[in-house]
Amino acid sequence: MSTETEARPADAAPDRPGAINAVPVRHPGRWVAIAVIVVLVAMLVHLLVTNKAFDWSFVFEAMNQQPVINGFLKGTLLVTVLSMVVGVGGGVVLAVMRLSDNPILSGVSWVFTWFFRSIPRYILLFTMGTLGILFPQGIAFGIPFDWKIIDWLGMSGDWRFFTLDANQVFTGLVAGVIGLGLSEAAYMAEIARAGIMSVDPGQAEAAEALGMSRGKVMRRVVLPQAMRVIVPPTGNETIAMLKDTSLLLAVPVIGELFYQLQSIGSTYYKTFPIAVAATLYYLAATSVLMVGQYFLERHFGRGFGNKAPRAARPAGAGGA
Amino acid sequence: MALVEIKSLHKSFGSNHVLRGIDFTVEQGEVVCVIGPSGSGKSTLLRCVNLLETPQEGQVIVRGEDITHPDCHLDEARQQIGMVFQQFNLFPHLSALANCTVAQRTVLKRPAEEADRVARANLERVGLSDKIEAYPAQLSGGQQQRVAIARALSMDPALMLFDEPTSALDPELVGDVLTVMRKLALDGMTMLVVTHEMAFAREVADRVVFMDGGVIVEQGPPAEVIGNPKEERTRTFLRRVLDPTHVEPTP
Numbered sequence A: 001m002s003t004e005t006e007a008r009p010a011d012a013a014p015d016r017p018g019a020i021n022a023v024p025v026r027h028p029g030r031w032v033a034i035a036v037i038v039v040l041v042a043m044l045v046h047l048l049v050t051n052k053a054f055d056w057s058f059v060f061e062a063m064n065q066q067p068v069i070n071g072f073l074k075g076t077l078l079v080t081v082l083s084m085v086v087g088v089g090g091g092v093v094l095a096v097m098r099l100s101d102n103p104i105l106s107g108v109s110w111v112f113t114w115f116f117r118s119i120p121r122y123i124l125l126f127t128m129g130t131l132g133i134l135f136p137q138g139i140a141f142g143i144p145f146d147w148k149i150i151d152w153l154g155m156s157g158d159w160r161f162f163t164l165d166a167n168q169v170f171t172g173l174v175a176g177v178i179g180l181g182l183s184e185a186a187y188m189a190e191i192a193r194a195g196i197m198s199v200d201p202g203q204a205e206a207a208e209a210l211g212m213s214r215g216k217v218m219r220r221v222v223l224p225q226a227m228r229v230i231v232p233p234t235g236n237e238t239i240a241m242l243k244d245t246s247l248l249l250a251v252p253v254i255g256e257l258f259y260q261l262q263s264i265g266s267t268y269y270k271t272f273p274i275a276v277a278a279t280l281y282y283l284a285a286t287s288v289l290m291v292g293q294y295f296l297e298r299h300f301g302r303g304f305g306n307k308a309p310r311a312a313r314p315a316g317a318g319g320a
Numbered sequence B: 001m002a003l004v005e006i007k008s009l010h011k012s013f014g015s016n017h018v019l020r021g022i023d024f025t026v027e028q029g030e031v032v033c034v035i036g037p038s039g040s041g042k043s044t045l046l047r048c049v050n051l052l053e054t055p056q057e058g059q060v061i062v063r064g065e066d067i068t069h070p071d072c073h074l075d076e077a078r079q080q081i082g083m084v085f086q087q088f089n090l091f092p093h094l095s096a097l098a099n100c101t102v103a104q105r106t107v108l109k110r111p112a113e114e115a116d117r118v119a120r121a122n123l124e125r126v127g128l129s130d131k132i133e134a135y136p137a138q139l140s141g142g143q144q145q146r147v148a149i150a151r152a153l154s155m156d157p158a159l160m161l162f163d164e165p166t167s168a169l170d171p172e173l174v175g176d177v178l179t180v181m182r183k184l185a186l187d188g189m190t191m192l193v194v195t196h197e198m199a200f201a202r203e204v205a206d207r208v209v210f211m212d213g214g215v216i217v218e219q220g221p222p223a224e225v226i227g228n229p230k231e232e233r234t235r236t237f238l239r240r241v242l243d244p245t246h247v248e249p250t251p
């Protein structure tokens, strides 16, 4: 393709004036700022090392207690992961429903989002912990309204396959995950909707023209591209969720990081080192999440040429 | 039996009556070029053939099956109709090869190896065997459009629709795409092409259809419709297209 090997110099104007013989700009303000920051950092380090209130050995010892580690792994990390799975999955489903032509599906999605975005998470978790009261006979899975149908047919017995004890479902980590997950789904629905709408409608048309069904168009073509827009705010949401797991106390869940740290703190009458210990845990977890987000963004950015310099040029530039 | 038969097709967008009763057929192996002024409904007509737009009235019959009928399995009908868009609409998150395999795998359920082989053969057919791993953003407009053609061909369609496939391209890239289309026509592919490339229509088309105001004004062999148009509207249009600097005398 000889016509295409000639890259057009998109960024080099042909008749640029020659370089100006300029004196570098001086930045006296910059040096003042650096000096101030150096002094402040020195003060901070001095404070961290010498101030007795930090009591570093106690901090690390508290962080190393088994109930604290368990609280971090289960109450913080596991609940974050499970709630985000529920939230992202639910959010994508809600977004697809919201964007569908079916007014009932889109209405249901709107009401769900309205309801769960309106309730503060703390109150939602508190409510989840008490929901068992609604189902004194447990939650059964089977044919809906079976007792009515059986009554109507003049039969006896029931059509239920298995029954869960509601007081067990709406307790502890499960209630926490359900509450946080539903709340998250409401927020994720809006994020996913923005992502789906960011994809050029021509993409869905091209996929439909190839004979793909609605579902395949969504899964194979639209969502993978929407992810590029969905992932960054989802990273934000995940970090927020990590911190909101400290609200699990409302359910109540006591196998949670901060509750466990606090109980150590109150035993030994040390509150400040406990706050430091919690801060260190959350800093570490957030840092790990940010690394994960980097790789996710790189994965879903494939083909969009953030790194490929040629991609930014107009179509037609740069061939072989 | 005609491959495509369109019967009294009507399409409106709100109060805008775009197609006002279109009747025409495309025979197996025929290359039909649709020409006409902007807004005359050419794209709308093409998009009605694979039901990207739903017509309000009339029928589109592909290989004897009325695809406007509610019982028709639309996804299956669309598999036999390839479409090439003005803006390419390649899937940017997939490589050139994956663009050509994704529908083969998910719609036709072809095994990976077969899909891969078909895709490579079609990419070679459009002269891009060296760009198999490239993402669309790494390709020129002309190369992207040729990948789009290969993507449609990979489904082994009976009919190819082209909606101004070269209008978004830099002039020096138009030739490569037209060469590919010319080769397709020689291979006996049935093609329905909306185009402003009069030289291409004159050379490749078996029949030229001139549309204006949502109706077919005139159709026939290119030598007649482009070379010696009967209708005044066709003549005015061709004067404007063939000689863009020409200015209509104002009375």
Ligand SMILES: Nc1ncnc2c1ncn2[C@@H]1O[C@H](COP(=O)(O)OP(=O)(O)OP(=O)(O)O)[C@@H](O)[C@H]1O
Residues within 6 Å of the ligand: B013, B016, B018, B036, B037, B038, B039, B040, B041, B042, B043, B044, B045
């Ligand atoms: N999705 C749509 N919604 C509303 N109006 C539309 C839509 N698509 C097309 N139209 C209208 O239908 C008319 C015909 O459009 P169409 O795209 O078919 O013209 P065309 O002949 O392809 O023109 P061009 O040569 O500019 O591509 C125009 O008036 C346009 O505004």
Ligand SMILES: [Mg+2]
Residues within 6 Å of the ligand: B042, B043, B044, B163, B164
């Ligand atoms: Mg058009």
